[in-house]
Amino acid sequence: MESNAGLAINKNLNTGLRRKRTSILSIINRDKYLLIMMLPVVAFYVIFRYVPMYGVLMAFKEYNPVKGIWGSPWVDNYGMQNFIDFFKGPYFWRILRNTVYLNFLSLLWGFPVPIIFALLLNELRDGFFKRFVQTVSYLPHFLSTMVVVALMFFMLSPVNGVVNEIIKAFGHEPIYFLGEKAWFRTLYVMTDIWQGFGWGSIIYIAAIQSIDPGLYEAALIDGASRFRRAWHITLPGLLPTIQIMLIFQIGGLMGSNLEKVLAMYETNTYEVADVISTFVYRRGIQSADYSYATAVGLFNSLVGFILVLLANWASKRLNENSLW
Amino acid sequence: MPIKKTLGEKVFDTCNIILMCFVIVITLYPLLYVISMSMSNPIEAIKGTVYFYPKGLDFTAYKMIIQSEDIYKGYLNSIFYATVGTAVNIIMTVLAAYPLSRREFSLRKFFTIMIVFTMFFSGGLIPTYILMTKLPIFNTRWAIILPVAVDSFLIFVTRTYFNTIPESLQESAKIDGANDFRILIQIMFPLSLPMMAVLALFYAVSHWNSYFLSILYQTDASLHPIQVFLYRIVSQRNNQFARQMGVDLGVIAAYGIQVRYAVIVAVVLPIVCVYPFLQKYFVKGVMIGAIKG
Numbered sequence A: 001m002e003s004n005a006g007l008a009i010n011k012n013l014n015t016g017l018r019r020k021r022t023s024i025l026s027i028i029n030r031d032k033y034l035l036i037m038m039l040p041v042v043a044f045y046v047i048f049r050y051v052p053m054y055g056v057l058m059a060f061k062e063y064n065p066v067k068g069i070w071g072s073p074w075v076d077n078y079g080m081q082n083f084i085d086f087f088k089g090p091y092f093w094r095i096l097r098n099t100v101y102l103n104f105l106s107l108l109w110g111f112p113v114p115i116i117f118a119l120l121l122n123e124l125r126d127g128f129f130k131r132f133v134q135t136v137s138y139l140p141h142f143l144s145t146m147v148v149v150a151l152m153f154f155m156l157s158p159v160n161g162v163v164n165e166i167i168k169a170f171g172h173e174p175i176y177f178l179g180e181k182a183w184f185r186t187l188y189v190m191t192d193i194w195q196g197f198g199w200g201s202i203i204y205i206a207a208i209q210s211i212d213p214g215l216y217e218a219a220l221i222d223g224a225s226r227f228r229r230a231w232h233i234t235l236p237g238l239l240p241t242i243q244i245m246l247i248f249q250i251g252g253l254m255g256s257n258l259e260k261v262l263a264m265y266e267t268n269t270y271e272v273a274d275v276i277s278t279f280v281y282r283r284g285i286q287s288a289d290y291s292y293a294t295a296v297g298l299f300n301s302l303v304g305f306i307l308v309l310l311a312n313w314a315s316k317r318l319n320e321n322s323l324w
Numbered sequence B: 001m002p003i004k005k006t007l008g009e010k011v012f013d014t015c016n017i018i019l020m021c022f023v024i025v026i027t028l029y030p031l032l033y034v035i036s037m038s039m040s041n042p043i044e045a046i047k048g049t050v051y052f053y054p055k056g057l058d059f060t061a062y063k064m065i066i067q068s069e070d071i072y073k074g075y076l077n078s079i080f081y082a083t084v085g086t087a088v089n090i091i092m093t094v095l096a097a098y099p100l101s102r103r104e105f106s107l108r109k110f111f112t113i114m115i116v117f118t119m120f121f122s123g124g125l126i127p128t129y130i131l132m133t134k135l136p137i138f139n140t141r142w143a144i145i146l147p148v149a150v151d152s153f154l155i156f157v158t159r160t161y162f163n164t165i166p167e168s169l170q171e172s173a174k175i176d177g178a179n180d181f182r183i184l185i186q187i188m189f190p191l192s193l194p195m196m197a198v199l200a201l202f203y204a205v206s207h208w209n210s211y212f213l214s215i216l217y218q219t220d221a222s223l224h225p226i227q228v229f230l231y232r233i234v235s236q237r238n239n240q241f242a243r244q245m246g247v248d249l250g251v252i253a254a255y256g257i258q259v260r261y262a263v264i265v266a267v268v269l270p271i272v273c274v275y276p277f278l279q280k281y282f283v284k285g286v287m288i289g290a291i292k293g
Helices: A002-019 A024-030 A032-060 A081-088 A092-110 A112-123 A128-142 A145-155 A162-169 A181-209 A213-221 A226-251 A258-264 A267-273 A276-286 A290-319 B007-039 B042-047 B060-067 B069-101 B108-120 B125-134 B152-163 B167-175 B180-191 B193-209 B212-217 B226-235 B239-245 B250-255 B258-290
Strands: none
Touching: A024 A032, A032 A081, A032 A290, A032 B069, A032 B108, A032 B125, A032 B180, A081 A092, A081 A290, A092 A112, A092 A181, A092 A267, A092 A276, A112 A128, A112 A181, A112 A226, A112 B007, A128 A181, A128 B007, A128 B258, A145 A181, A145 A258, A145 B007, A145 B193, A145 B226, A145 B258, A181 A226, A181 A258, A181 A267, A181 B007, A213 A226, A226 A290, A226 B007, A258 A276, A258 B212, A258 B226, A276 A290, A276 B125, A290 B125, B007 B060, B007 B258, B042 B258, B060 B069, B060 B258, B069 B108, B069 B152, B069 B180, B069 B193, B069 B226, B069 B258, B108 B152, B125 B212, B152 B193, B167 B180, B180 B193, B193 B258, B212 B226, B226 B258
C-alpha cells in the first residue's frame, strides 16, 4: 500500500521533471551523489587499468626511461621490430609451446576429474560423510600457489622429503623431482588437479541438484538400475554445464600461470617450464628489456583475447549462453 | 520406497566409499605431514622417519618463528594486508556497485563499459610495472593494496545482488529526504550483509595468498608478507634467483629444515581454522558468481 503511494508520487515527480526539459545540469544535480561515489573507482580504473594500456605503445618503441614513453623513438619496420625479433628469436616456439601445452595438459587431465567426482559424490547417501568429503575437497583451493609449491618442494625433497624416503626404502636412488625436465609437467598438472578438483565440482553438484527429481522416479518405476539412472539422466543433465565449462577453459589456453610456474621452475627446467608470462617477467623486469617484453606480452594477450572471443562465439552457437 | 540393493550396487557403494576415503587422505595428507614434521624432534625429521605423526614432540621451530624478526614481521604484514586491503576492497566494490545498480543513473552504461573493457584488455605486466615505479606508492604498503583495490567481476556480482533489494525501499527513503550516501549506508549495506561476507572472504583470501605483487612492487623486504618468505625458501635452490633477490638465507639454513614446515603451518592455519565455518559462504559466492552478472 505504502510503496504504491511512493510510486505514484515518484511518477508525478518524473513527469514534472520531463516537462521542465531535462538539461545536463539537472541530470548532474540529480546524480551528484552517485557521481561522487563513483569517483574513487573511476580514479582506480583510469590510473591502474587505462594508463598501462597507453604504456602498451612501448611495444612499438625503443623505450628510454629518460625520454618517457611518448618521447622514445619508434623502432624499425614501422614499429614492428620488437615483434619481428621475438618471432625470429630462439625462444618463440619454446615459450609458445610451453604455454599452450601446459594449459592443454591441465585441461585434458584436470577437466574430467571434477565431473567424475561430482557424479560419485552424488551416489553417496546424504549425511555426515558426504558433507565431510565435500568440505575437505574444497580446502586446497584456498591454499596459496606458494603454499602448494612449497608443500611439493618439501615432500619431494631428495634430502628428506617423504616421497624420496619411500623411494629410498625400496632401495632406489632418490630423485630430484623439481629439477628434472621429465617431471615438471606431471607435477604441474597433478598439483593443479589436487588444488582444483573439489572446487571445480561445485558447479556440477549444483547442476545435478537442479535436475528434475521426477525423471529419477519415472526411471525407478521403469526398473532402471542406479548405473542406468546416472548414465541416462544425471550425465545428460550435466551436459550443458560441461559444454560451457569446456569452452571457457579452451578460451583460457593462452592464459597466464605466472605465479605457479615462477615458483616451480628453475634453470634446469626452463626448456619445458618457461611460459610466455615468465619470459616476459624475466626479460622485462629482471633484465629491464622493457620494450621487447611489452611486445611479447601484447602478443600473448592478443592471441588470448582472440581465443576468448572464439570461445564465446562457440558457446553462443551451442546454446545461446554467452559471456556477455 | 525401499529397494533391495543388488550385489553390483553393494560392490559399487563400497568401492565408492573407499575411493572417497582415498580422496580425503590425498587432500589432507600433505597438511598432516607438514604439521608432523614441524613438531618432530629435529633428528627424526632429518633422518626422514616422520610419516604420519610427530615423533618426539619438539616445538622449538615455533619458538624460532616467534623470535625471528623476519618471519614474525612477515606474519604481521600479512595480517595487515588482509585486513586493510579487504576493507579498501569492500568500500570500493560497494561504491561502484551501488551507482551501477541504479537504473536511472545517467552514466551507468558508460561506467559499465569502462569496467567491462578492462576485463578483456589490460596493459600487461611491464607497462603496469613502469607506471608503478613512477607512482609514490611504489615500495610502500599501499603498493600491493591499491593496484588491486577492486575486482571488476565482484563489482558486477554485488550490483546484481543490490538489484534484488526492492527498489521501493530506496524510493521511500528518498522521499523522506535521504541522499544516496545515506541510502547506501543505512539501507543497502545492512540488507546485503551476506553479500558483504562473501566479498570479505574472497578478498581476504586473495590478499592472504598473494606473493607476486610484493616481489614486483616492494623492494624493501620489511614490507613483505609471509608468503614471500616461502617464495624465498623455495627459490633459493635457484641460486641465480636468490642472488637477484639479495636474500640472506643464512638465517634459515641455521634454523634447520623445521622452521620451513612451521612457517607453512602458520600460513595455512588461519585458513584451516576459519574454513569449516565459512565454507558455505564460499560456496554461496560461487553460486552467485555463476549467475550471469
